[in-house]
Amino acid sequence: MRGEGRIAYLNARLLDPASGLDATGALLIEDGRIADFGAHLFRTGAPSVNEVVDCKGMVLAPGLIDVRVQLREPGAEHKETIETGCAAAAAGGVTTMVCLPNTDPPVDDVSVLEFIARRSRELKRSKVFGYAALTKGLEGKEITEIGLLRAAGAVAFTDGERALADAKVMKRALAYGQTFDALIVQHPLEASLSAGGVMNQGELSTRLGLAGVPKVAETIQVERDLRLLESTGGRLHFAHVTAPAALEAIRRAKADGLDVTCDTAPHYFALNENAVGDYRSFAKVMPPLRAEADRQALVEAIADGVVDIVASDHCPHDQDSKRLPFEQAEFGVIGLQTLLPMTLELYHNGHLSLLDAAALLTARPAARFGLPGGRLMRGAAADLVLFDPDKPWTVSEEDMLSKSKNTAFGDRPVQGKVLRTVVDGRPLYRADGF
Amino acid sequence: MSPDRGIDFSHRHLLGIDGLSPADINLILDLADSYVEQSRRVDKKSTLLSGLTVINLFFENSTRTRTSFEAAAKRLDADVINMAVSTSSIKKGETLIDTAMTLNAMHPDVLVVRHGDSGAVQLLADKVDGAVINAGDGRHEHPTQALLDALTIRRRIGRLDNLTVAICGDIAHSRVARSNIHLLQIMGARVRVIAPPTLLPSAIDRMGVEVFTDMRKGLAGVDIVMMLRLQLERMQGSFVPSVREYFRFFGLDREMLACAKPDALIMHPGPMNRGVEIDSELADDIDRSLIRDQVEMGVAVRMAALDVLTRPLRAAGAAGGLEPGGAA
Numbered sequence: 001m002r003g004e005g006r007i008a009y010l011n012a013r014l015l016d017p018a019s020g021l022d023a024t025g026a027l028l029i030e031d032g033r034i035a036d037f038g039a040h041l042f043r044t045g046a047p048s049v050n051e052v053v054d055c056k057g058m059v060l061a062p063g064l065i066d067v068r069v070q071l072r073e074p075g076a077e078h079k080e081t082i083e084t085g086c087a088a089a090a091a092g093g094v095t096t097m098v099c100l101p102n103t104d105p106p107v108d109d110v111s112v113l114e115f116i117a118r119r120s121r122e123l124k125r126s127k128v129f130g131y132a133a134l135t136k137g138l139e140g141k142e143i144t145e146i147g148l149l150r151a152a153g154a155v156a157f158t159d160g161e162r163a164l165a166d167a168k169v170m171k172r173a174l175a176y177g178q179t180f181d182a183l184i185v186q187h188p189l190e191a192s193l194s195a196g197g198v199m200n201q202g203e204l205s206t207r208l209g210l211a212g213v214p215k216v217a218e219t220i221q222v223e224r225d226l227r228l229l230e231s232t233g234g235r236l237h238f239a240h241v242t243a244p245a246a247l248e249a250i251r252r253a254k255a256d257g258l259d260v261t262c263d264t265a266p267h268y269f270a271l272n273e274n275a276v277g278d279y280r281s282f283a284k285v286m287p288p289l290r291a292e293a294d295r296q297a298l299v300e301a302i303a304d305g306v307v308d309i310v311a312s313d314h315c316p317h318d319q320d321s322k323r324l325p326f327e328q329a330e331f332g333v334i335g336l337q338t339l340l341p342m343t344l345e346l347y348h349n350g351h352l353s354l355l356d357a358a359a360l361l362t363a364r365p366a367a368r369f370g371l372p373g374g375r376l377m378r379g380a381a382a383d384l385v386l387f388d389p390d391k392p393w394t395v396s397e398e399d400m401l402s403k404s405k406n407t408a409f410g411d412r413p414v415q416g417k418v419l420r421t422v423v424d425g426r427p428l429y430r431a432d433g434f
Numbered sequence: 435m436s437p438d439r440g441i442d443f444s445h446r447h448l449l450g451i452d453g454l455s456p457a458d459i460n461l462i463l464d465l466a467d468s469y470v471e472q473s474r475r476v477d478k479k480s481t482l483l484s485g486l487t488v489i490n491l492f493f494e495n496s497t498r499t500r501t502s503f504e505a506a507a508k509r510l511d512a513d514v515i516n517m518a519v520s521t522s523s524i525k526k527g528e529t530l531i532d533t534a535m536t537l538n539a540m541h542p543d544v545l546v547v548r549h550g551d552s553g554a555v556q557l558l559a560d561k562v563d564g565a566v567i568n569a570g571d572g573r574h575e576h577p578t579q580a581l582l583d584a585l586t587i588r589r590r591i592g593r594l595d596n597l598t599v600a601i602c603g604d605i606a607h608s609r610v611a612r613s614n615i616h617l618l619q620i621m622g623a624r625v626r627v628i629a630p631p632t633l634l635p636s637a638i639d640r641m642g643v644e645v646f647t648d649m650r651k652g653l654a655g656v657d658i659v660m661m662l663r664l665q666l667e668r669m670q671g672s673f674v675p676s677v678r679e680y681f682r683f684f685g686l687d688r689e690m691l692a693c694a695k696p697d698a699l700i701m702h703p704g705p706m707n708r709g710v711e712i713d714s715e716l717a718d719d720i721d722r723s724l725i726r727d728q729v730e731m732g733v734a735v736r737m738a739a740l741d742v743l744t745r746p747l748r749a750a751g752a753a754g755g756l757e758p759g760g761a762a
Contacts, residue, residue: 068705069444203637207452209552212636263449323531325551327572 005050005280006030006432008423010042012386013054015063017359018366023028027060029382031363032425037042037376051110053434055386057421061358063095065124066339066366067155067263068239068311070332071097071128075104079402080316082116086125088314090429092337093270093385093418095126095365096373101133102160108133108144110152110244117153127383129155129371134173134184143173147388150180155369156237158185161286161331163221165191170225172233179367180426183369185237186225188246189287198327200273200288208279210326213244213288222246226253229260237368238262240313241288244297251306261368263309266342267333267408269298275408281329283408285313302360303351310360312339316404333408337400342409344389344416354389385419386434395416447559447566449592450575451616459584459621465738466585466731469625473509473733483512486543486744486753490516491533493549493571498704499569500588503546508735511617512544534561541586543747544740547571552609565743567736572611579703582735584621587658587728590699595622600652600694601643602628603662603684603711604673606635610703611662615641630684632673649684653693660701661686665759666709675711687713691722699724 014037016022027037028047066089089097090140099116101107107116107400113130120128132154136142146157157177164170164186173184187397194217200210222238227251229236241247241262253260263282267275267285272292275283283289290298301307322329335342339361346359366374373383395412397405420430443461445454472478488507490500500516503690519533528536530549537545538561545566547555552572559566561687570576588594599618605611605627618625619642626644627634639645646652653659674680691698700723701714708714717723 201636203640206610206635206637206641209572209612210575214636279556320529323529325530325549325554325557327551393750 001099006086007053008042008047008049009053009055009060009386011057012060013057014038014376015059015355015358016376017355018062018363020355021376021432022355024057027301027376027384027398029422029425032377032382034321034376034380034382036378039172047146048052053296053420058386058388059354060384060386061364062376063385063421063423064093064340064361065096065371065374066094066314066336066361067098067309067365067369068265068315069097069099069336070102070316071099072316073119074112078403079318079321082119082128083123083125084401084403085306085316086123086128088334088336090421091127091418094336095383095385095421095423096129096371097126098129098131098155098369098371100160101158102138106133107131108138108214110137110145110148113149113152113154115330118407124426125428131156131158131160131185132382133157134164135160135169136399138162140169141165143169143176146173146177146182148178148200149430150182152190155371156183156185158239159186159187161187163187163189167224167228167291171232174228174236175231178234183235183237185239186221187219188221188225188238188241189213190217190220193220193331194288197288198284199276200290202273202291204273213286215245215294218243218287219245219249221251226250226258226260229253229258230256235259240265240268240287241307242268242290242298244294247297247301251301251304253313253361254306254327255413261308262306263311264298264302264307264314265311266315266335267304268426269295269339270342270345273407276326281324281326282333282406282410283328284331284332285333285408298345299351302346303365308360310337310339310343311365314402316402317406318404332406334400334402334404334406336402338395338407338409338414340385340418341393341414341416345414348415382422383426384422385418387416387418388420389416389417391417441506442745446743447568448577448739449556449568450741451577451580451613451620452575452621459581460739462581462742463585463588464733464742465741466531466581466734467589469734469737470589470731472737473730478509479511480509481509481511482748483510483740483744486512486747487541488514488544488546488613488740489537489540489542490514490546490569491519491537492517492571492589492634493519493547493554496548496570498729499548502721503567503569503731503736507740508545508742509733510737512740514662517544530558531561534558538562538564539541543744566685567739567743571610572677573607573612575613576609578732578739579610580617580734581739582728582731583614583660583701583703584617585731585735587725588702589731590727592656594618597623597657598655599623599628599658600626600656601662601745602649602652604633604668605629605638605662606633607665614660615643620737626652626656628684630674633668649690650693653690656694656698658699658701659686659691659694661711663703663705664700664707666707666710681710685711685713686716688716691716698722701725701728703728709741
């Protein structure tokens with residue numbers, strides 16, 4: 001693969017949500033960094049470069065940042081490895097990932113964090129950053145060494161797929177974390193109300209005879225944590241919010257000036273609970289897919305800016321973990337390769353401009369999680385995605401490059417195709433003709 | 435009553451009542467009437483299923499239902515194999531689909547399956563060549579129980595339509611309740627559910643039933659009172675505080691029954707908790723209680739189910755086509 005020296009991307013639709021740029025122009029990469037870009041570039045004469053890429057009018061944007069993925073390494077390499085996850089990321093236009101600490105062993109210690117960072121450096125693929133566990137062993141009892149882990153590169157702190165239930169521990173984490181400017185990420189589900197539940201609580205769960213998780217389990221956890229944030233200070237982020245009342249609480253808290261943000265995942269705004277009808281375990285996720293009215297409220301909250309970020313919540317599971325009776329199957333779906341087209345649905349359906357849709361995947365996560373990239377900037381690493389926002393294709397399990405194929409979007413027709421993914425100037429993925 | 439042997443059942447499996455038509459249900463009930471007569475003879479056996487293999491695959495302990503299916507299959511001369519799969523062997527790593535594929539290789543013609551997880555029987559049915567009868571899956575469905583309840587009512591009262599049936603007790607955790615709600619409504623009966631709110635599943639009213647949390651009010655004008663078993667472990671989960679409180683407000687005794695129609699009848703899928711959900715002496719009152727009839731009708735309905743599900747296979751066999759046990 002080439003990618004050395006000076007590379008010119010010509011005839012591109014430059015899209016930079018951070019600055020609001022949406023214009024035809026060119027971009028020059030020099031030794032892996034963005035040397036220059038804009039409508040003015042190369043307007044006169046052919047550039048003197050090592051390589052020219054004709055973008056054919058397609059969108060050239062900052063590489064996507066996915067702040068919630070599980071790469072399963074170390075501990076569950078039969079489901080995914082950092083390498084296979086990076087292959088899926090490249091095909092999905094994702095140049096930066098932040099992976100959850102629920103590995104085996106969990107990332108509650110500097111050494112595990114350094115292992116992940118080293119694997120990422122060696123692979124030279126999409127950039128992998130790590131969350132650290134918020135509590136030791138993800139057990140919800142004692143906070144981890146937030147200062148040391150932060151110094152070792154932990155982007156944020158969370159107990160992953162477990163809600164931090166103990167109010168006192170959460171209060172102390174928010175308070176103590178302020179010294180290190182630590183972002184605390186909560187999986188907002190009140191544990192006793194959600195225990196045993198496998199899908200949204202409502203008519204469908206009653207018909208299917210499955211135990212439900214009520215929306216109020218999410219709302220209660222969000223409201224409690226917002227009260228703690230209000231009294232203690234700190235920086236708080238809620239992962240994959242699904243409940244309208246929880247979104248409303250976050251909206252109010254933002255208006256009151258609290259330092260709070262939230263994300264959601266494509267399956268929550270693109271699917272509803274009917275996807276689990278017929279006991280389809282590939283649509284089994286936690287929190288569960290909600291009712292259609294809730295899905296619509298979530299789309300509105302994204303359009304209104306209450307939801308700051310879209311993350312894939314990429315959660316690979318092998319066949320043996322999914323092809324089980326619904327109640328026994330694992331929670332979670334993969335999402336790295338569908339993150340872009342699913343988010344573009346919000347644009348195609350008229351809920352967001354293309355710039356705003358892209359911001360959910362670039363500038364906003366970069367700003368909140370303090371990550372490099374996410375914007376077009378001279379001197380910055382050339383982490384880019386070139387995509388056709390309109391091209392239709394159909395999602396299929398066979399095309400998923402993850403080691404696990406548990407997509408919830410199998411056979412779904414989508415629009416928006418990645419043509420080229422570039423990290424540090426090197427193309428990691430190229431569609432035919434690009 | 436003379437069942438029309440020319441009408442075919444329109445489903446390959448019997449996985450639930452939801453999705454059946456009144457014609458499907460009447461076909462089974464009409465046939466079951468004839469099997470009641472057969473079962474009352476000294477020689478109870480016919481040779482309808484000779485040469486066919488029925489496997490009873492029970493992932494949950496059940497003596498009553500398994501015995502009922504076994505008696506039904508044997509009266510039709512099928513070869514019956516009982517498999518009780520303890521949950522521990524499942525934990526050793528064999529998945530439900532592995533089990534299904536293993537059994538499928540033995541060419542069973544009918545698999546009767548009970549499993550503790552909702553939807554598990556359907557998952558298994560998708561993987562095997564024979565017909566599958568759901569003998570209860572989690573909280574989802576227990577279709578032969580609803581059919582035997584319907585047969586019991588129809589034989590005593592003569593119809594299913596224009597009756598008001600109250601289903602009382604632990605609706606939330608009950609597959610019997612769900613199958614009965616579907617069947618009774620398909621056949622034109624009105625259904626009420628009566629339980630404390632903690633034992634009602636969410637949005638149950640969306641299934642077309644009337645919901646009562648006061649048993650006296652709920653029983654007013656009712657023709658049939660179906661009691662459900664209260665699992666005693668519900669006391670631990672804060673569903674109900676105690677047995678004595680439950681019996682006081684949701685148990686059925688003569689005084690409570692007096693709120694229903696004067697000739698209202700009592701049913702219970704068994705096994706009963708005497709003194710928890712139903713007064714012991716009332717349960718045994720043959721003028722009011724249909725509980726023993728239900729057990730008898732269970733065998734007949736299961737014979738009818740085995741009959742209709744094996745018809746395509748038997749027809750092909752008679753024409754010299756498919757071998758028994760082969761893929762239909």
